[in-house]
Amino acid sequence: MQAAAIVILNYNGKKMLERFLPSVLSNSIFPIIVADNASTDDSIEFLKSHYPQIQLLHLAENTGFAGGYNKALRQLEGEYEYYILLNSDVEVTQGWDKGLIEFLSQNPEVASVQPKITSAQIAGLFDYAGAGGGFLDDLGYPYCRGRIFDSIEEDMGQYDDTITVDWSSGACMAIRASDFHDHGGFDDRFFAHMEEIDLCWRIRSSGRKIYYLGSVEVRHLGGGTLARNSPKKTMLNFRNSLLMLHKNLPKSRFLKVYATRLILDLLAMLVFVGKGKLGDAKAILKAHIGFFNLKNMYNRHSMASNLPSGSNKNIKSILWHYYAKGKKQFTML
Template identity: 55%
Template sequence: MKEAAIVILNFNGRQVLPTFLPSVISHSEFEIWIIDNASTDDSVEFLKETFPDVRLITLKSNFGYAGGYNWGLEQIRGHYEFFILLNSDVEVTQRWDSSLINWFEKNPDYAALQPKILSWQDRTTFDYAGAGGGFLDGLGYPYCRGRIWNTLESDHGQYDDEVQVDWASGACLAIRASDFFDQGGFDAHFFAHMEEIDLCWRLRVSGRKIGYLGSVTVFHQGGATLDRSSPRKLYLNIRNSLSMIYKNVSGFNFFGIILAKSGFELAAALGYLVKGEKEFALAIFRGYRDFWNRIGLLEKTIKKPEMEISTSGPVRLIFWNSLILRKRLFSQL
């Protein structure tokens, strides 16, 4: 069994592959695989002609981030001890991959790990996706060191440390293959968005830990597949957040959280309507509708009935701290 594989999921990435894939090839020690999620552009032809040494898996349908990785990684199951899942729009740095994998050898109780993720557009600023390590508040809302909602911090080396976190970003996620398959991989019902948070939550319920390694840096463009400000992304985040909480929180606590979340998100939907952004309001309502319609498909993860949201983060309610108390930096929480 080989030590690790770098695995990139591609869907219509012809525009970003020439920009980002060369850094992965030149700065990486391990084998590189690309899973193509039934792209309709000329991604596959471009890869075969321009990067013939990159190993390629082609899927017959677009299964989204979750299903695409599940199907693709199944094809190389048993060949690698670790996977490093990397977005197609990420620029890496020297020894990034070996540093992540070497860290696992010193920390056998950790299942997954992410590096420091900075913005590719502004390399002094943290990226939205993962930033300096992710946490959950008491209502299941994710936030990061270096990113609270849409407020991004500048990087001054304040998160160049190693810490235990609640979740690691799917933009650059190193994970033990055994842990990935033990949990059944990503939940394919999520399709895209928040599936890595759900997986990390399930790993933590099973007794495993999630880590952040700030001595390794990558740069993420973001929005290559789905723009961050799109109604589609909002819909997926709402639907999948509800699904994740349902799976991982006991019944009594689940309904209390849903009641609180629905109040916040109803207010957000009304705000969108007031601003004339009807499509965003509808995205919230559709997220709730489709969650309840598909609840029977979701497999409960909780191990005991009193299970609550387990978080190592500093706050119980990120909404209250950021929107009411106006604390926009992680150091203020």
């Protein structure tokens, strides 16, 4: 069995591959595999002509981030001890992959680890996805050190540490192959967004740990497949948050949380309407409808009740801290 593989999921991402793949090739020691999610652009032709040394996995249809990675990693099962899942719009630094895999090999109790993720758009700022390590509040809202909602901190070395976190970012996460497969991989229903948070919740419920390694840095562009201001992204985030809570919380706890989420999500709809973002307001309604359509398509994970709060940080409501108390940085919490 080989040590590790860097697996990049691609969907119509020729421009991202042109821009970011050179840094991955020049700064990595492990083999690179591109799994193509049935792209309709000329991504495959570009890779074959410019990077014939890269292994390609051809997926028959686009099943999103969750389904695409599940299919790709099933093909690789048994070949590698570790996977590094990397978005196609990430610029990496020298030794990044070695650092992540060495950390996992030296800490057998850790299932997954992410690096520090800064912005490839604005130098010196943290990125939206993962930033300095991610957490969940009791209502299922994710937040990060370095980024809470739309407030993004400058990277001044304040999160160059190594800590346990609630989840590792799908933009760049190293994970033991055994942990990925033993815990069922990503939930296909999610399609995209928050599937890594759900997987990390299930992994932690079995007693395994998730870590952030601030000594390794990558830079993420973001929005390479779906723009951050897209109503579809809004729908996926709200819907998948509910799916995650439904499958990972005890039923009695979920019902209480859902009642609160209904009120908060209604308020979010009104805020979007007030800002003239009708598409986002409709997206929240579609999210709840989608949740009810999908919620019974997955058996609850029996071990999830071992973590009723789902978090290491024990923040009841990040919304309350952010909007009511004005705590817009992690150090204020």
